[in-house]
Amino acid sequence: MSHSPSLPDRPTLNLDPDMPVDERLAALREHYVDVSRVHDELSDQLETVRARQSDLREEVTDLQEENEALKTSSLYLATVEELTDDQVLLKQHGNNQEVLTDVSPRLYDKLEAGDRVAINDSFAIQTLLDAETDARAQAMEIAEKPTVTYEDIGGLESQIQEVREAVEDPLVNPEKFETVGIEPPTGVLLHGPPGTGKTMMAKAVANRTDATFIKMAGSELVQKFIGEGARLVRDLFELAAEREPAIIFIDEIDAIASKRTESKTSGDAEVQRTMMQLLSEMDGFDQRGDISIIAATNRFDMLDRAILRPGRFDRLIEVPEPDAGGRKQILSIHTRRMQLDAGVDLERIADDTDGFSGAEIESLATEAGMFAIREGRTEVANEDFEAALEKIEDEESPGTPIAFY
Ligand SMILES: Nc1ncnc2c1ncn2[C@@H]1O[C@H](COP(=O)(O)OP(=O)(O)OP(=O)(O)O)[C@@H](O)[C@H]1O
Structure with missing residues (x-):
């Protein structure tokens, strides 16, 4: 190594047996002095090398830390x-x-x-x-702490209560279940029309329990990541185990867990493999610790009953379209940051929006705000809501299925 100091010459001793004793003694003394000097030099060098080794060790530790930091920082x-x-x-x-x-x-x-x-x-x-990391990164949405809270959800009090009992309690108070001697539900299935707040509820539990929220969409597994579904399901559970406490949210579970169809195409076999992987992950679940699984579907009728057996999605919660009271609450939530004219009657708007989902009510509020802006106003008036309602109703051309639940 270029840094290493050159070694001192090894002292030599030439003792001629014919030499007189006093000369041999003198030669030995001289040799002893040389050896001592070399010893001292080598000791010095050893010390320098040790110091350098310790410097290098420190440098290695620093670099390792830096490397770890680079690896763990978000990209x-x-x-x-x-x-x-x-x-x-x-x-x-x-x-x-x-x-x-x-x-x-x-x-x-x-x-x-x-x-x-x-x-x-x-x-x-x-x-x-690489394709593997890529698929994993794309197929899963991960949120350390989603921002949605129960207060952001309108009109689903009893559903929220059920979700809290089935998902929040086992994560926060597992001893409650142990004391009573029952197993908490393995998986919770939220079913109901699109846009009614199913994803919001799953996010709100994650927020409340400080669990990592990991979402995977069943439809993407079969449409976008063809051939990778089963592996991604395995990855999903592995990731949850790494990040626990975690909430796994599988949206549109019907895409991978529909009743078997007659056709035997290769696509069906792939979907079947993905579902089998999900079932086997769930069956081996109790050792997993702080992980909860929530799935959502708006095609409950299509589901393969195998996923609803005890130990799988054994807690069903229906999330219906909001009634007038629910719609009013959702309207208040989505207009709470808007400046509303005193004439705006949320109750009447709630009555006029029969059949609207939470998501549609949210677009109604945004649309009303757009009308106000277009008119150059900062306050949103009743007429803006009326115009928005008309626009949305016009857009729903007959024959377009809004909800196929
Ligand atoms: N009950 C509700 N209270 C407040 N906002 C709601 C409610 N339901 C839906 N929304 C609004 O609609 C958006 C979509 O809702 P969400 O994604 O939770 O629906 P979903 O039931 O999971 O729908 P999908 O079945 O289409 O996935 C939410 O971001 C929210 O703004």
């Missing part, structure tokens, strides 16, 4: 749009921001338009995602 995902002469045009996922960034020639050679990459805060490419 964003982006897609390579174009490669210019020596730069890369990226589009960040989520906000669609486009950036031009420099890359090392080594990485540049590996990149192609369409590749997905992980980038840091300064848009520097950290890694090219």
